[in-house]
Amino acid sequence: MIDSDTALTRCEDLIAIARRMGADAADAVMRADASEGVEVRLGKLEEVERSESESIELRVFVGKRSASIHTSDFSAEAFRTLAERALAMARIAPEDPYAALAPQERLFDGDLPNLDLYDAQETAPETLRERAMEAEDAARRIEGVTNSNGGGASRSHSVVTLATSHGFARGYQATGHSVSASVVAGEGGRMQTDGYFRSARHSADLPSAADIGAEAGRRAVARLDPASLKSGRMPVIFDPRVGGGLAGHLLGAMSGPAVARKASFLIGHEEDDLFAPGIRILEDPLRRRGLRSRPFDGEGLACRPRALVENGRIFGWMTNTASARQLDRPLTGHAARGGGGAPGVSPSNVYLEAGEASPAALMADIADGLYVTHLFGQGVNLVTGDYSRGASGFRIVNGQIAGPVAEITVAGNLLAMFKTLTPANDLERLRALDVPTLRVDGMTVAGS
Numbered sequence: 032m033i034d035s036d037t038a039l040t041r042c043e044d045l046i047a048i049a050r051r052m053g054a055d056a057a058d059a060v061m062r063a064d065a066s067e068g069v070e071v072r073l074g075k076l077e078e079v080e081r082s083e084s085e086s087i088e089l090r091v092f093v094g095k096r097s098a099s100i101h102t103s104d105f106s107a108e109a110f111r112t113l114a115e116r117a118l119a120m121a122r123i124a125p126e127d128p129y130a131a132l133a134p135q136e137r138l139f140d141g142d143l144p145n146l147d148l149y150d151a152q153e154t155a156p157e158t159l160r161e162r163a164m165e166a167e168d169a170a171r172r173i174e175g176v177t178n179s180n181g182g183g184a185s186r187s188h189s190v191v192t193l194a195t196s197h198g199f200a201r202g203y204q205a206t207g208h209s210v211s212a213s214v215v216a217g218e219g220g221r222m223q224t225d226g227y228f229r230s231a232r233h234s235a236d237l238p239s240a241a242d243i244g245a246e247a248g249r250r251a252v253a254r255l256d257p258a259s260l261k262s263g264r265m266p267v268i269f270d271p272r273v274g275g276g277l278a279g280h281l282l283g284a285m286s287g288p289a290v291a292r293k294a295s296f297l298i299g300h301e302e303d304d305l306f307a308p309g310i311r312i313l314e315d316p317l318r319r320r321g322l323r324s325r326p327f328d329g330e331g332l333a334c335r336p337r338a339l340v341e342n343g344r345i346f347g348w349m350t351n352t353a354s355a356r357q358l359d360r361p362l363t364g365h366a367a368r369g370g371g372g373a374p375g376v377s378p379s380n381v382y383l384e385a386g387e388a389s390p391a392a393l394m395a396d397i398a399d400g401l402y403v404t405h406l407f408g409q410g411v412n413l414v415t416g417d418y419s420r421g422a423s424g425f426r427i428v429n430g431q432i433a434g435p436v437a438e439i440t441v442a443g444n445l446l447a448m449f450k451t452l453t454p455a456n457d458l459e460r461l462r463a464l465d466v467p468t469l470r471v472d473g474m475t476v477a478g479s
Contacts (some may be wrong), residue, residue: 033063033085035190035202041105042194045089049114050196054091054121056132058195060329060368061087061202068185069159071167077181079156088371091117095126099372129356130373133330137362138199140333144317146324148205149188150233159184166212166244173214173248175255180213180224182244186234193368199331207322208234212247217255225250229461232320250404253425257437260426260478266400267441267474268393268427273406274469275462277452278312278383280445282464283413285345286376287354287365296416296445297345304343305449309386312340316364316379323379323463329368334379337363349376382465386454390468391430393455400427401476403441416445440477448474 042059049057063085070078088101091114098120102113167182185208192202213226227247231237269277284295297305316334318324328334330352339346348358351366351374367377386393394400407421423437448471455468 032065032083032188033190035192035204038063038190038192039194039200039202041087042192043200045087045110045114046194046196048110049089049091049117052114052118054093054114054118054196056092056196057090058132058193058330059087059089061085061190061192063190064187065189066185066187067154067156067159068183069156069163070181070183071160071163072181073179074164074167076160088368089113089117090373091121092131093118093121095128095130096121096124097127097130097373098124101371127353129353131352131356132195132197133332133352133362133366135197138195138197138331139201139327143201143203143326145319146203146317146321146326147319148203148232148324150206150208150235152234154186154208154234159186162210162240165240166210166247167214169241169244170212170214170248170251173245173252175216175252176214176248177218177222178215180215180226182210182212182240184210184240193327193329193331195331201327201331203326206232208232208237210237210240210243212244214248214251216248216251221255223251223254223257225254230322232322236320254423254435254437257423257435258426260401260436260439260476262477262479263475264473265476266394266397266427266470266472267476268390268397268400268402269469269471270402270404270424271457271459271466271468273403274466275464276406277445277448277469277471278381278466279464280411280413280418281312281345281449282339282349282378282381284416284445285339285349287348287350287358287360288376289413290348291354291357294414296413300446301345301347305345305446306340306343306452307450308343310340310343310452310454311338311384312381313337313384314339314378314381318380321380321463325379328364329366329374332362332364332366334364339378339381349378351376380463382458382460383454383467383469385456385458385467388453388455390455390457393453393468393470394427395430397427397430401425401436401439401441402427402432411445418443418445418448436478438478442475442477443471443473
């Protein structure tokens with residue numbers, strides 16, 4: 032697989048060609064990915080997959096006009112053609128007074144921090160197969176499990192580099208490992224499916240495949256024979272696996288590009304107390320082995336830890352260069368490069384701090400409520416904050432988890448939900464966005 036130095040050389044070569052052809056400024060992003068995965072089902076090998084890809088994206092500026100284009104052909108002739116096409120596209124694009132490279136004085140400088148994102152330990156396909164088998168076997172051994180959707184294990188390796196025409200040229204590499212299982216409990220019309228997966232930068236940070244599989248089996252069995260729930264307003268407890276979505280909606284509304292498009296329910300609420308005073312939502316892009324860790328953003332600015340929410344208020348908008356210029360706000364180092372086009376924004380390794388009460392204490396005073404473990408549908412309006420999702424989980428009766436429930440809708444408005452949000456003390460740092468168990472009071476629940 033290509034290394035960072037070679038990838039950076041390609042980026043710099045492409046920028047040099049574009050500049051010679053008339054670009055006023057340019058940047059180039061190269062990404063290389065390799066992955067191996069194994070899937071098993073009912074104890075037999077189902078699929079072995081290996082993929083490798085390399086692509087480079089060029090963005091050019093001609094005055095106030097810009098265009099982006101990418102290729103997977105790295106020949107000298109292909110680079111010349113790519114630059115020529117990008118410039119031709121830019122010259123006929125509409126002017127954009129906000130599009131530009133990040134200010135040179137804000138670019139990352141100095142040594143890259145050691146984020147320990149690369150696991151040098153190779154994982155053989157045989158090892159991946161063993162993990163997948165172990166996870167599925169453990170899931171199928173749970174009493175009540177009747178069938179399997181399969182077990183899986185994978186390893187990936189990526190290289191990311193960014194170069195600009197005004198002097199930035201850096202890159203880094205990272206690995207990823209994952210194990211998963213999905214099984215069926217019950218028979219006939221009683222069947223319920225659930226699963227569990229874990230991912231990590233280093234293989235050593237994963238739990239055992241058997242533990243992952245056993246959790247998948249327990250989750251499926253727990254969903255058997257669901258009832259409905261009487262409609263009404265009640266407290267709702269969100270399991271950590273779905274509660275992160277609430278924080279995710281907040282982050283989407285804090286996006287500078289969304290605010291610039293007037294597509295955020297937070298507009299006009301920047302100085303409001305959105306949460307209780309003790310609520311803190313933090314970001315740590317420099318976390319060692321973090322799933323979203325990165326030393327610099329998609330425009331070359333240094334990433335740094337910060338509080339996104341503190342004392343009940345958001346810190347402001349997450350910006351890239353274009354949105355910062357349009358909104359006349361500071362650059363925050365949140366630029367992100369995706370599959371092509373201008374940079375968007377994205378935070379890194381976000382978590383909502385744990386509260387003081389245990390999950391049991393959080394629901395102890397709930398006479399009749401809902402504990403949500405699954406959410407369905409796309410019923411969230413980030414312009415108004417209106418929230419309506421299909422849900423399933425468990426009924427709460429007199430402070431205790433009761434039987435499973437399904438075919439329910441939970442609804443509210445995110446601003447009102449944030450006001451009554453209370454976190455438990457069970458935060459685990461497992462994902463790119465982590466929250467503890469969360470309680471939201473006064474939600475509308477539609478059941479039977």
